[in-house]
C-alpha cells in the first residue's frame with residue numbers, strides 16, 4: 028500500500044462510525060444504527076419534534092420508526108425536487124412528503140417498478156453526474172438491466188454498514204474473511220466486502236475460483252475464520268469437501284450465505300459439517316447490496332433500519348400485510364444520494380418481523396428468510412404453488428446430493444417434473460430417496476391425487492460433471508402457454 032493510499036484509508040476510517048464500535052460486539056449493527064439516529068437528532072429540529080422529546084435518552088422501537096418516517100419525508104422531498112421520474116409520478120398521484128406521518132400513510136405513495144428503472148435510469152438520478160463516484164449496470168437479461176448511480180458518500184456508507192454487520196457476526200482484527208463470489212463485472216460484492224474489512228482493520232481474501240480444492244487451500248493459507256459467498260456455492264464446497272477434509276478442524280466462526288435463499292436443509296448440513304453458525308444475508312443490488320443479516324437465533328435477518336425502510340405488501344393489492352405475514356418486500360433507500368429508490372418492488376417473497384429479537388436487539392426490525400422470487404414461483408397440478416426452496420428442503424437432505432434442477436413440461440393435461448440431480452452417492456439409493464422425499468410433499472401428493480401430474484422423473488448425474496453456474500435457474504418451465512409472472516412484468 029502506498030503512503031497516499033494509507034493516508035486515504037486513515038481518513039476514511041476516522042470518518043466511518045463503525046470504527047468507533049468495539050469489534051466482536053454482538054450488538055454492533057444495532058449500536059451503529061442508533062448512532063445515526065442520535066447524530067440526526069442533534070442536527071434536526073424536525074426530528075426532535077417528530078420523536079417529541081428534547082432529550083433522546085434511551086432509544087425505543089417507536090423512535091426508530093419515527094426516524095424512518097422522518098427520513099422518508101426528507102428523501103421524498105429530495106426526489107421530488109431532483110428526479111424527473113419521481114416528480115412526475117408523485118405529482119400525478121397528488122401526494123406530498125408532509126402527507127406521510129404514520130406507517131399506514133406510506134401506502135399513499137405509489138410503488139416503483141423495476142421495469143421503470145430499467146427503461147429510463149437517468150430519470151432517477153438525483154445529483155449532477157460529476158458527483159457520481161460509481162455508475163454501474165446490473166447483470167440480468169436484456170431489458171431488465173438497470174443502471175445505478177452512487178456518490179462517494181453512498182459508497183462509504185455501504186462499506187460502513189458492512190463493517191458494522193461483520194462485527195455483529197463476531198469478526199475481530201484477528202479474523203480473516205474469505206470472499207467467495209464468482210468474479211463479476213460492475214458492482215462487485217467482493218470489492219465492497221474487501222473494502223469494509225480494510226476500513227474495519229480486519230483481514231480479507233478474495234477467492235473467486237469455482238475449484239473446491241483451491242477454495243480449501245485458500246482457507247488454509249489465509250487462516251480463514253469467516254466465509255461469505257453465494258449460498259449454492261458455499262453448499263457445494265461443503266458437500267464436496269467434507270469427505271476429503273476435516274472441515275471442523277478449520278475452526279470456522281461463521282458462514283454467511285448471500286444472494287440466494289438458504290434452505291433449512293442446506294443450513295443443517297453446513298452447520299454439522301463446519302460446526303459453526305450458518306447465517307443468511309440479504310441485499311439488493313439496487314439498494315447497494317447490504318440491507319440485512321441474520322443472527323444466530325435463526326429467526327429472521329436484522330435490517331439496517333437507519334438506511335432502509337422495508338415494508339411487506341400483498342403483491343396483488345399493494346397493501347401492507349401484518350407482522351410475520353407472507354408478502355412481497357418493498358424497499359426505500361433512506362440515505363442514498365445518487366439514485367435513491369422509494370417504495371421499490373423487490374419481487375422477493377418474505378415477511379417483516381418486529382423486535383425484540385432473542386439475540387438482544389430491541390429497536391431494529393427484521394425480515395424473514397427470503398423464500399424466493401415471485402417470478403421463480405410457479406404452479407403445478409391444480410394450482411399448487413411451487414418454488415425452489417420447497418424442493419431444496421425435500422431433495423438436499425438426501426445423502427450424496429450436491430445440486431439439482433427441475434424441468435417442467437406438459438404432457439396432455441398433466442405436468443411432468445424431471446429432476447436432474449447431481450450427486451456423489453450410490454445411484455439406486457439416491458434415486459429412491461429423492462423420489463420418496465418428492466412424493467411426500469403435499470404439493471406433489473395433491474396434484475397426483477387429482478391426476479394432474481405424472482410420477483416425477485429423477486435423472487442422476489455424477490458430482491462435478493456440470494460446471495458450477497452462479498444463479499442458474501433451479502426451476503425451468505417449458506410448458507406451452509404458461510403465463511409466467513416474469514412475462515407479465517415485461
Ligand SMILES: [Zn+2]
Pocket residue numbers: 322323324329384385386387388
Ligand atoms: Zn437477532
